[in-house]
Amino acid sequence: MSALTESSIWKSLEQHFAEIKNERMTEMFKTDRDRAPKYTIEACGIRLDYSKNRISEKTMPLLFELATHCGINTKRKAMFSGNKLNITEKRSVLHTALRNVSGSPIKVDGIDVMPGIQAELKKMRDFSKKVRNGKWRGFSGRRIRYVVNIGIGGSDLGPQMVNEALAYYSDGPQTFFVSNVDGTHLAETLKKVELSTTLFIIASKTFTTQETMTNAYSAKSALLAKFNGKQDAVRKHFVAVSSAIDKVMEFGIDPKNTFEFWDWVGGRYSLWSVIGLPIVLSLGYKKFYDLLTGAHEMDMHFLNTPLEKNIPVILALLGVWYNNFFGAASHAVLPYDQYLHRLAPYLQQADMESNGKSVDIDGKPVDYQTGPIIWGQPGTNGQHAFYQLLHQGTKLIPADFIMPANSLNETGDHHLKLIANFIAQTEALMVGKNADSVEEELKQLRKKLMNKKLLTPKHLEYLIPHKIFQGNRPTNSITFKKMTPKILGSLIAMYEHKIFSQGVIWNINSFDQMGVELGKQLAKTVLEEIEGTERSERHDGSTSALVEYFKQNRL
């Protein structure tokens, strides 16, 4: 047994779960008129209403005790101070320094990292200004109209999500993101741009990632073909975001046009760094700075607020409550905001790559569940698709409903309808519909029917169980007034700290990604075999047959 599941607080939570597991939230609302305000908090312009959760007066105090027991207070301080929390890779975890707009010193190995961060920010600001005002020109002297970011994983999902979320505020070149090694991704993107007015950003911390480098070299070939092989064109149309300057130079990119970041910035936490260059090019530096400011405010909230009023900590603990006690395997992210349509894919990486671990920080196998499966789609689309399972399926799926009170595109009554759907869904998931109400509804329907044979008493009886909604399904309502760069910064940082807090409770390293590394290695070996002529006997029967199938069926 692990120290976590052996601890007395864990046992108290198990016992409490046994007491509460069948209690209904609707009853809790009836007996406590203050339940909604009691479980609503606001910080950084974000309002969290977590009253529609299966928690009683006893639950949250026990969960806060669990967080304290697991060392959340020391660990959150340690992260902000630059301690090497990423033990396997012996690295600090300092995405919070990247948005430390206060500028106060933060030291890694005795050296303040802030001057370096500020220098890179300035470099990004100056560069983006030149591109946006037309001083930076392409090889044929034309102004840059398109930006194509070539990167994958952490070097793609964050800036892409932000550019989509803040598209309303964009007044710069049109940005595209190419990540997949599938040649279709690059080919279809190149159809949408004009090479002589395109700037390519090769975003790769290591500058060795197979997908990114394959796309980068193909983009370079396309550009050289356009400019009759003139190598100088590369310097005008390619910049790099990387920690590997030697490899960048080898590619042909001017080191002056290389934006640097450090090993203490994890890929999935890097949008705040120079990986955010496509954001700055699209929105301008001022709005990027607002994004950083919003994140910094949430950082300060997370670092300094007592657990009882701390939004990321509360979200983390509710997640632990369902994941480890109710046995919920997944968590849905449901933004009622079309601009946030890339939030779920972004959080899939942030959360699942961070907390998809099965050994603790000491390398011992865990005997409890760690990170959940994260998934979701914007509402209302999901309502016409997978919400059926949320309402009537056999699985308990806690969900975050996220919504701004105002739309950036107020058109007719669209937004009021969106709000109505948001509210109605969270209510329906909690309240459900019992047999009596279903029966009454069907009887009323029958009364109105001209042809009573369409709903015979026998069929009415038969329909009842199919129309029952058990309800008691938990949701968080996360709302804010309007989507702005600052709010988005706070929202993303909120999730980052939620993920961190859960990692602390599960005693895992949320900052390495050995599972991703394995994929990178394996693909190289198989590629050699597919390219070769020899039959490979190194694999199991299925894998070898797949290799042979592809070799024989390539046209």
Ligand code: G6Q
């Ligand atoms: C993120 C991961 C991973 C990484 C990509 C791209 O935390 O480390 O998603 O960002 O594999 O790596 P490069 O930036 O080195 O190309």
